[in-house]
Amino acid sequence: MKTRRETRNGTDACPAPEELVALAVSQEPDAGGEAARRHAQACPQCGELFRDARKTVAALRRSDAATVVRDLLPGVLERIPAKRWRASPPRVLRFNRVSPARRFVRFAAALLLLLGVALAAVWLQGGSRRPAAGPGADGDVRFHKERVPPAADRGLAWLLARQAPSGGWDVEKLGGRPEYAPALNGLAALALARTGGPEPAPAVADALDRAAAFLARGQSADGRFGGEFDGTMYNQGIAALALIEACGATRNDGLREPIAAALEFVARRQAPSGGWGYHGATDAQPNTSVTAWQVQALLAAARSGLRQDQRALRRGLAWMSGTVNGKGFFGYERAQHFPDGPNTLTMMGAYCLLSARNTDAHADAALVARVERGMEALAAEGPTDYYGSFFYASAMSEADTGAFRDALDRVRLSVIVRQRAAGGDEGVWLADDRWGGAGGQIYSTSMALLALAAREP
Amino acid sequence: MTHPTTVTEPAALSDQALMGLVAARDRDAFAVLVRRHQAGLVNFFRRMGDHSSADDLAQETFVRLFRYRKRYRPRAQFTTFLYLLARRAWIDHRRAAERRRKASEGAAAEAELGQAAGTDALDDAKARVAAALGGLTGDMRAVVVMSVYQGFKYREIARILGVPEGTVKSRMFHALRKLKETLTGEDAA
Numbered sequence: 001m002k003t004r005r006e007t008r009n010g011t012d013a014c015p016a017p018e019e020l021v022a023l024a025v026s027q028e029p030d031a032g033g034e035a036a037r038r039h040a041q042a043c044p045q046c047g048e049l050f051r052d053a054r055k056t057v058a059a060l061r062r063s064d065a066a067t068v069v070r071d072l073l074p075g076v077l078e079r080i081p082a083k084r085w086r087a088s089p090p091r092v093l094r095f096n097r098v099s100p101a102r103r104f105v106r107f108a109a110a111l112l113l114l115l116g117v118a119l120a121a122v123w124l125q126g127g128s129r130r131p132a133a134g135p136g137a138d139g140d141v142r143f144h145k146e147r148v149p150p151a152a153d154r155g156l157a158w159l160l161a162r163q164a165p166s167g168g169w170d171v172e173k174l175g176g177r178p179e180y181a182p183a184l185n186g187l188a189a190l191a192l193a194r195t196g197g198p199e200p201a202p203a204v205a206d207a208l209d210r211a212a213a214f215l216a217r218g219q220s221a222d223g224r225f226g227g228e229f230d231g232t233m234y235n236q237g238i239a240a241l242a243l244i245e246a247c248g249a250t251r252n253d254g255l256r257e258p259i260a261a262a263l264e265f266v267a268r269r270q271a272p273s274g275g276w277g278y279h280g281a282t283d284a285q286p287n288t289s290v291t292a293w294q295v296q297a298l299l300a301a302a303r304s305g306l307r308q309d310q311r312a313l314r315r316g317l318a319w320m321s322g323t324v325n326g327k328g329f330f331g332y333e334r335a336q337h338f339p340d341g342p343n344t345l346t347m348m349g350a351y352c353l354l355s356a357r358n359t360d361a362h363a364d365a366a367l368v369a370r371v372e373r374g375m376e377a378l379a380a381e382g383p384t385d386y387y388g389s390f391f392y393a394s395a396m397s398e399a400d401t402g403a404f405r406d407a408l409d410r411v412r413l414s415v416i417v418r419q420r421a422a423g424g425d426e427g428v429w430l431a432d433d434r435w436g437g438a439g440g441q442i443y444s445t446s447m448a449l450l451a452l453a454a455r456e457p
Numbered sequence: 458m459t460h461p462t463t464v465t466e467p468a469a470l471s472d473q474a475l476m477g478l479v480a481a482r483d484r485d486a487f488a489v490l491v492r493r494h495q496a497g498l499v500n501f502f503r504r505m506g507d508h509s510s511a512d513d514l515a516q517e518t519f520v521r522l523f524r525y526r527k528r529y530r531p532r533a534q535f536t537t538f539l540y541l542l543a544r545r546a547w548i549d550h551r552r553a554a555e556r557r558r559k560a561s562e563g564a565a566a567e568a569e570l571g572q573a574a575g576t577d578a579l580d581d582a583k584a585r586v587a588a589a590l591g592g593l594t595g596d597m598r599a600v601v602v603m604s605v606y607q608g609f610k611y612r613e614i615a616r617i618l619g620v621p622e623g624t625v626k627s628r629m630f631h632a633l634r635k636l637k638e639t640l641t642g643e644d645a646a
Binding site for chain 2: 065
């Protein structure tokens with residue numbers, strides 16, 4: 001239903017306010033939506049309504065009640081009598097309309113698989129010293145290293161198939177917010193770089209090259225990626241990091257100049273205290289999440305020799321270190337500040353501190369040891385979203401000891417089981433977590449791939 | 458048309474394929490579904506205001522998923538089916554709490570209902586948003602939670618709530634207007 005109101009310029013009809021608000025909140029683009037969005041940019045009245053709705057939604061998302069979730073499976077299974085479960089594997093996949101020959105092949109494969117899983121379970125039960133909590137403890141779902149490559153391959157194929165000829169990804173079409181396009185394209189490029197490994201396949205190398213060129217083309221003369229808004233420094237840190245890793249993987253020296261400009265912008269926007277905050281203003285209150293991305297970019301540049309001046313990196317790490325409490329947990333804006341709990345914050349901080357160990361900017365050993373104790377305390381709880389999964393996996397992979405090997409397996413398994421592994425959207429991770437509304441499927445799929453790409457500790 | 462994938466293991470299957478196995482009482486497939494969707498469900502109930510009973514409600518939803526497994530049709534989105542069950546579990550939970558409150562007319566049951574909708578250990582910003590969401594009707598709140606936080610499309614929300622898509626958009630419009638009024642000068646500004 002449309003309200004045929006005239007705009008000030010008298011040429012265009014305003015959409016109904018309900019439609020406009022729905023569009024402002026929606027993650028689903030369509031042709032009509034695009035027209036209405038363009039209209040909202042031109043019409044002051046509709047523009048205000050659109051922006052108000054976006055602001056309210058942003059306020060809601062900033063204060064989400066989402067939390068870390070414990071494993072419910074044992075409790076659910078307790079409530080379903082054991083006799084209700086089938087003792088032997090099902091004969092066919094009931095809903096798959098497949099040929100009898102393929103059914104037989106599938107049935108045989110499933111039978112062999114279940115037999116293999118059962119044998120492996122018996123073997124592991126006998127020799128395992130795994131903790132009682134977490135996936136795998138009840139013998140239902142176990143992590144196997146061989147699961148990672150197929151899941152990563154499917155995710156990579158999904159990303160490659162959705163890359164536009166320009167080298168970028170249509171962020172809005174995939175459920176993301178357009179203002180975060182540099183960060184989301186950066187995450188996709190980073191996922192290509194890390195999943196593809198040091199010697200990526202030609203298709204991946206080509207896609208990465210084009211993605212990096214797309215990011216570089218969007219850079220402003222002052223080195224900034226994207227517009228000035230509260231997410232400026234997320235765009236900046238992530239896009240800079242992606243360019244640095246793309247430069248390393250593709251050996252494209254043409255990226256050195258945009259990387260240098262990007263890092264200069266990062267250094268210019270550093271707060272006097274050493275951290276980075278929203279809006280990219282030097283007087284903004286720094287926080288661990290925004291700071292971690294800048295530190296990661298500066299660290300990557302230091303490691304690859306792309307930036308010699310490490311003052312901004314040292315100050316950034318010092319600011320982060322100042323948020324660590326006695327238990328080794330990182331705070332959000334200061335020590336003991338945990339608006340969403342200490343889990344992801346601690347893994348973000350730990351990732352930065354641990355990956356700086358072999359640089360001139362390393363933290364002292366006592367602090368690193370305290371942070372590793374903090375990681376141990378939080379490892380069993382696991383991440384609650386893809387963002388957290390990436391930082392959990394990355395921090396654990398940077399640990400010196402093998403103490404986090406099982407925990408890392410659990411994180412990877414929690415990521416793998418959420419992938420859409422068949423059908424038209426095969427390979428995608430749906431944007432169903434707390435940040436999915438801002439990042440869409442580029443965010444969820446890239447973050448999941450990055451979590452899987454974390455190397456063994 | 459056949460699916461392009463071959464059967465390898467439950468964790469690699471789509472929700473629809475897993476439900477096919479669950480219909481045949483396959484425990485491994487059910488375990489994968491629970492672990493794939495437990496975080497989304499628990500957070501759905503928390504966002505609906507049920508902080509203390511979110512885990513119980515999510516467990517109840519999964520038990521119902523098993524109980525009603527044969528009613529699922531693979532043409533429908535699995536998440537639409539799951540959240541239809543979740544919403545019914547939430548309504549039943551609220552009605553039961555309300556019945557207990559009326560039956561006893563006592564402070565204890567009142568406290569129980571209050572606790573169910575409570576905001577445990579939330580910081581100021583979260584508490585303000587939680588209070589603002591708490592000022593919405595259940596239907597309005599469901600639309601906001603499913604769209605803003607859970608990422609459902611309007612047509613999926615319409616199916617879950619059993620109302621036309623236009624009604625979903627209308628509820629969203631009125632809900633956001635009310636939320637803006639409540640939050641003005643704070644986070645929405």
